[in-house]
Amino acid sequence: MELNSKQQKLDEQVDSARQQLSDDGASLPLLTMCELVYSRPYAVLESVAGDTNVDNLQVAIWRNHLLEFSRTKQPANHTISLQLSGQRVHRLDKKKPGVIPGRFAILPAQSASVWQSEGETRFAHIYFTPKFLNTLATEAFDVDSDRFELIEGELLQDDQLQRLSASAVEIFFKPDKPLQLETNSLAQVLGVHLIRGYSNLFSPPDRLQQEKLTPTQLEQVLEYIDANLERSLSVGELAHLLKLSQYHFLRAFRNTLGQTPRHYVLHYRVSKAQELIRQGKPNLADIAYQVGFSSQSHMTTAFKQVVGVTPKQFRKAI
Incomplete structure (x- = not known):
């Protein structure tokens, strides 16, 4: 069947099924309605974890079937797509090579795409809201969020991004529920890595490399941790205590104590x-x-x- 015919058939399925998916859309805020529709029957959502309102990111595991088209139609979220296993996947709408196991695709929000696999494949998708990355870009790089633009890419090889993505999968799908402090920290680190390596912005100012907490700030945050140790603590909560952005707090804390707040x-x-x-x-x-x-x-x-x-x-x- 021709590609255009396939796309038209999928579009018709979206229109007819949209009303039936309101419950799915409500339970999975970052997995947009279109992604859910297009996943049937061409892809299977194996599992999903995380809440963007709490963790700042969401992680999902998808499995695509043999030789089927899948399409993401103007998604509302930025996506890191890591192929975990299976055959090469081709991007058809731009005639690009796509991805293979161990490689990445970066898919900005609102960018539609059409793909075809050479066999059954399995992917990890990590989702960020544009609001989160825009805010992080503003706080970390002192730029107007209107200037920030995530740049799409396919067949990317990035050892650090692979380690961070593997950590996200491990943290969100381990038996014990991850700590909010843990997920917030990971979202911050992943987000900054995306902004540094896959956006139109320059590197951060050198002064950020030397930023540390003052003795008073350090005493204040450590006393607060001690007094609230029995409950879940978030990076945002600790940063708010010192009236710092989450990014600047994370960097200053690490530069001061040589470890992240989570550790x-x-x-x-x-x-x-x-x-x-x-x-x-x-x-x-x-x-x-x-x-x-x-x-x-x-x-x-x-x-x-x-x-x-x-x-x-x-x-x-x-």
Whole structure:
């Protein structure tokens, strides 16, 4: 069948099914109505996680079937598309080579595209709202958001972007619900990497490389973390405390302590758990919740990562 005929058939399916997908659209705010329609039956949404209102990004795993066309029609979100496995996928509307496993496509919001695969393929899509990246560009690079433009690309090879994308998949689809601080930090780092490497903007000013928290700011934020350790903490909350943008807070915190807020909070929670175990607190589940872990298993994983042994093994050794 000719490509135009395929597109026309898909367009007709969109028009007829749009009314039936309101519930899907409400539950998946970044997966636009058109993406959901075009996924049937040409692609299958295996799983989706994240909330742009909380995490600033959303991650989805798609599986496309053999030799079928799929089309994203003017999506509302920016997309990082990483092919996880399968055959080469070609972009037909621009006659470009497309992507292969381990390579990326960057698809800005409102950019329609038509693709064809040589076989069954599996993709991870990471979605950002234009509002989030525009705000981040303004805060991090001191430019008017109207100047910011994400540049599309296919068959991209970027080791850092691959590591960050793999981290996003791992964090959002692990058994324990990710911490908001964790997802916010990842969104910030991924967003800045996109702006630096795949936009029309220049590099940030050198002064940002040297930015640090003042002693007063550091004391204030560490005392706040200690006082609120039992609950979920976000980067936005900590940045707001110091009246800084999230980007500048992340950079200043890392430049001051040599680690991200997420790593600091994780290690601090583990150290507090060690302290409570030494004090003879009997219930490990109670300790986990007291120091802010979502479950005992979450604490056990973090504890072993930081200390090298599990909480039970640590208790036996003291």
